Amino acid sequence: MAAVHGDAHGHDEHHPSGIMRWVTTTNHKDIGTMYLWFSFTMFLVGGFLAMGIRAELYQPGIQILEPELFNQFTTLHGLIMVFGAIMPAFVGFANWQVPMMIGAPDMAFARMNNWSFWLLPVAGTLLISSFFVPGGAAAGGWTFYPPLSTQGGLGVDLMIFSVHILGASSIMGSINIITTILNMRAPGMTLMKMPMFVWTWLITAYLLVLVMPVLAGVVTMLLTDRHFGTSFFNAAGGGDPVMFQHIFWFFGHPEVYIMILPAFGIVSEIIPTFARKPLFGYSSMVYATASIAILSCVVWAHHMFTAGMPTVGQLFFMYATMLIAVPTGVKVFNWTATMWRGSMTFETPMLFAIGFIFLFVIGGFSGVICAIVPIDIQVQDTYYVIAHFHYVLVSGALFSLFAGVYYWLPKWTGNMYSETLGKWHFWLSMFFFNLTFFVQHFLGLAGMPRRIPDYNLQFADFNMISSIGAFGFGLTQLLFLYIVISCIRSGEKSPEKPWEGATTLEWTHLPCPAPYHSFEKPPIVK
Amino acid sequence: MGSKSVVTWAGVSAFALYSSMAVGQQSKYNFPEPQSVIAQDIYDQHIMLMWICLVIFIAVFGVMFYSILKHRKSLGYKAANFHHSTTVEIVWTVIPCLILIFMAYPATKTVIAMKDTSSPDMTIKATGYQWMWGYDYLQGEGEGISFFSKLSTPRAQYENKEPKGEHYLLEVDNRVVVPVGKKVRVIITANDVIHAWWVPALGVKQDAIPGFIRDSWFTADKAGIYRGQCAELCGKDHGFMPIVVEVMEADDYTQWVAAQQSASAVKTSMHVENK
Numbered sequence: 001m002a003a004v005h006g007d008a009h010g011h012d013e014h015h016p017s018g019i020m021r022w023v024t025t026t027n028h029k030d031i032g033t034m035y036l037w038f039s040f041t042m043f044l045v046g047g048f049l050a051m052g053i054r055a056e057l058y059q060p061g062i063q064i065l066e067p068e069l070f071n072q073f074t075t076l077h078g079l080i081m082v083f084g085a086i087m088p089a090f091v092g093f094a095n096w097q098v099p100m101m102i103g104a105p106d107m108a109f110a111r112m113n114n115w116s117f118w119l120l121p122v123a124g125t126l127l128i129s130s131f132f133v134p135g136g137a138a139a140g141g142w143t144f145y146p147p148l149s150t151q152g153g154l155g156v157d158l159m160i161f162s163v164h165i166l167g168a169s170s171i172m173g174s175i176n177i178i179t180t181i182l183n184m185r186a187p188g189m190t191l192m193k194m195p196m197f198v199w200t201w202l203i204t205a206y207l208l209v210l211v212m213p214v215l216a217g218v219v220t221m222l223l224t225d226r227h228f229g230t231s232f233f234n235a236a237g238g239g240d241p242v243m244f245q246h247i248f249w250f251f252g253h254p255e256v257y258i259m260i261l262p263a264f265g266i267v268s269e270i271i272p273t274f275a276r277k278p279l280f281g282y283s284s285m286v287y288a289t290a291s292i293a294i295l296s297c298v299v300w301a302h303h304m305f306t307a308g309m310p311t312v313g314q315l316f317f318m319y320a321t322m323l324i325a326v327p328t329g330v331k332v333f334n335w336t337a338t339m340w341r342g343s344m345t346f347e348t349p350m351l352f353a354i355g356f357i358f359l360f361v362i363g364g365f366s367g368v369i370c371a372i373v374p375i376d377i378q379v380q381d382t383y384y385v386i387a388h389f390h391y392v393l394v395s396g397a398l399f400s401l402f403a404g405v406y407y408w409l410p411k412w413t414g415n416m417y418s419e420t421l422g423k424w425h426f427w428l429s430m431f432f433f434n435l436t437f438f439v440q441h442f443l444g445l446a447g448m449p450r451r452i453p454d455y456n457l458q459f460a461d462f463n464m465i466s467s468i469g470a471f472g473f474g475l476t477q478l479l480f481l482y483i484v485i486s487c488i489r490s491g492e493k494s495p496e497k498p499w500e501g502a503t504t505l506e507w508t509h510l511p512c513p514a515p516y517h518s519f520e521k522p523p524i525v526k
Numbered sequence: 527m528g529s530k531s532v533v534t535w536a537g538v539s540a541f542a543l544y545s546s547m548a549v550g551q552q553s554k555y556n557f558p559e560p561q562s563v564i565a566q567d568i569y570d571q572h573i574m575l576m577w578i579c580l581v582i583f584i585a586v587f588g589v590m591f592y593s594i595l596k597h598r599k600s601l602g603y604k605a606a607n608f609h610h611s612t613t614v615e616i617v618w619t620v621i622p623c624l625i626l627i628f629m630a631y632p633a634t635k636t637v638i639a640m641k642d643t644s645s646p647d648m649t650i651k652a653t654g655y656q657w658m659w660g661y662d663y664l665q666g667e668g669e670g671i672s673f674f675s676k677l678s679t680p681r682a683q684y685e686n687k688e689p690k691g692e693h694y695l696l697e698v699d700n701r702v703v704v705p706v707g708k709k710v711r712v713i714i715t716a717n718d719v720i721h722a723w724w725v726p727a728l729g730v731k732q733d734a735i736p737g738f739i740r741d742s743w744f745t746a747d748k749a750g751i752y753r754g755q756c757a758e759l760c761g762k763d764h765g766f767m768p769i770v771v772e773v774m775e776a777d778d779y780t781q782w783v784a785a786q787q788s789a790s791a792v793k794t795s796m797h798v799e800n801k
Binding site for chain 2: 060061062063067068071139140141145147148151234235236240241242275276277278279280281282283284306307308311314315318319322323325326329330332333336337339340341342343344345346354357358361362365368369372373374375377378380381382442445446447449450451452453454455456457458462
């Protein structure tokens with residue numbers, strides 16, 4: 001470790017400016033910033049694709065996107081949002097916050113950190129450019145089940161390489177986060193004194209190291225099936241298409257928690273700050289997070305109840321999935337108890353955190369309903385499932401990211417964002433999000449399958465409402481971009497401690513904005 | 527302050543509205559009216575779960591929004607400093623476990639019933655193709671009947687050149703015909719990529735996997751026409767390969783079988799042509 005520290009400090013005197021500052025930087029704050037801007041860019045690209053999907057579904061009939069292009073849009077929307085927007089955004093938060101919250105000067109592997117970021121634009125470019133190759137982008141859904149994905153053209157290969165690169169980046173990022181947290185905490189900061197955000201990221205990073213290689217393996221098998229004559233997933237050659245689904249979801253289900261555990265962490269920082277009261281049940285929060293992570297590795301086949309499984313298999317995966325509701329419930333109860341008899345104020349980060357809990361719980365309920373095998377047989381692959389996972393990923397992961405950005409912007413930039421505009425952003429997001437996704441529950445129950453470009457007239461009115469909501473939600477996010485840019489450029493100077501209830505090291509020991517090199521001498525934690 | 531109570535009210539009432547809408551039979555907010563024992567079980571369990579969720583929702587957010595309204599700095603409320611209580615934490619871990627067991631019990635019974643495809647009155651094989659379904663009557667009355675079933679909505683309708691009909695995208699040239707009250711085992715497979723055979727009113731959804739055979743079953747309660755769609759992304763025309771099951775009274779079914787058996791060879795060859 002000592003060698004790494006020395007290296008990071010060596011950059012103190014000559015810190016390059018202009019473009020080379022960003023290309024060669026090993027500073028966790030610069031890299032965190034780049035992660036966040038990259039993920040926001042990808043969020044806009046994925047959002048553009050979502051707008052295309054909703055525009056096509058605005059009315060029955062084929063208007064804008066031909067079915068093949070529609071499938072490319074849905075596939076790339078999923079891949080870009082999951083791998084390009086949500087995951088890198090959380091890594092960006094980890095880069096900025098983990099060293100400052102544990103009193104470390106930087107990440108453990110500063111150069112690897114640079115590399116794990118700079119792989120991302122390459123992977124993103126591969127994904128987006130696949131729209132322009134012959135045959136177009138991958139069109140087999142973000143889960144790219146074979147044999148359909150074996151049929152695709154060059155776009156599928158570009159997607160496979162892109163997933164490889166994203167996976168490598170994630171694994172390096174996670175190793176870095178684990179090493180940083182385990183080795184570089186300030187003296188006195190025992191594991192059970194770490195801020196909850198650090199805990200959730202530590203557990204998430206272990207999950208990533210566990211499952212990303214599995215994803216890399218399965219896409220490689222797909223690649224060799226496509227080009228080198230193997231038959232892993234081809235029944236005619238002795239393979240099994242369903243094996244792909246088992247391997248994919250062994251990655252895919254923990255992936256869901258990879259996208260939500262750091263969100264729990266962010267919310268667990270924000271609620272106590274604005275309730276001016278310590279987090280209720282800290283240790284049970286840690287245990288709940290760990291239980292969710294462990295359970296998430298044994299529930300994967302609940303994505304495959306309709307693929308056909310022995311009765312015992314269906315029952316096992318149903319029970320295991322339902323069990324996840326228990327630690328998740330504990331978390332919600334703990335947040336409620338933290339708010340209970342606090343002295344609350346409702347700045348934008350707190351609004352987004354409460355919005356997160358409110359909507360995430362709805363997504364949790366629909367999750368339990370989807371876990372019940374007989375009901376899942378009806379709702380699997382319908383709009384009900386679309387509604388369910390957008391309630392946990394948009395109003396879950398994304399809302400927590402917004403909450404975190406508003407919460408830490410003063411620390412990152414030294415400026416305050418506009419509270420009025422922030423509140424507008426929250427209420428508009430809340431309204432349009434529900435307009436978009438709530439009605440999709442009804443569409444799914446009534447029998448509208450997902451991933452179809454056209455539908456029966458009985459689904460027309462809800463689809464129109466949903467599309468209007470989606471356009472509104474998309475436009476609202478441009479307001480967010482404006483708020484952040486105007487905060488950086490011309491925001492009011494932030495006070496030294498903008499949130500009086502904050503107790504973590506970055507607020508108690510560092511000025512606003514945080515200096516380029518913080519905690520060169522570690523703080524002492526009592 | 528005002529805005530918060532509006533939100534509380536809106537949130538709770540929206541959820542209550544959702545649940546009440548879900549209860550009405552034949553509403554566009556819920557599953558289609560169930561036509562088999564399994565579909566009825568699914569329907570009832572979904573309603574039960576909605577009520578449980580509603581009660582939990584009101585309890586949790588009742589507490590949270592009470593706190594949001596009363597425990598705020600602008601009202602001069604001073605923060606307490608408690609941060610754990612082992613008793614409370616054990617209680618709110620055990621109660622959800624009990625609720626889950628209560629939910630899992632009926633679900634387990636239905637899963638076992640769904641899986642029991644033994645001793646059917648007749649067996650039909652459904653094969654998914656890009657992008658139509660093929661049906662072969664393997665056993666029982668009608669054995670030997672075989673045909674393809676393709677979307678019959680004219681292309682002009684989805685290209686918006688003609689007005690769309692009532693069963694737009696949910697109509698086929700040849701329906702799967704089955705008799706009422708008989709246990710029908712459906713063997714499901716595919717020829718190219720994965721499809722899924724889904725008829726919501728009968729409570730059947732099963733992926734059709736190329737190279738492998740899966741099965742499911744239903745017993746239709748009453749005669750009628752029940753419509754479903756392919757439920758697994760299978761390429762360009764995934765949205766254009768519906769499933770239509772026509773349930774007939776026993777006599778009508780016997781007549782249909784006789785008509786089919788005289789004409790089936792001709793029919794098959796006529797419908798293999800591409801769209």
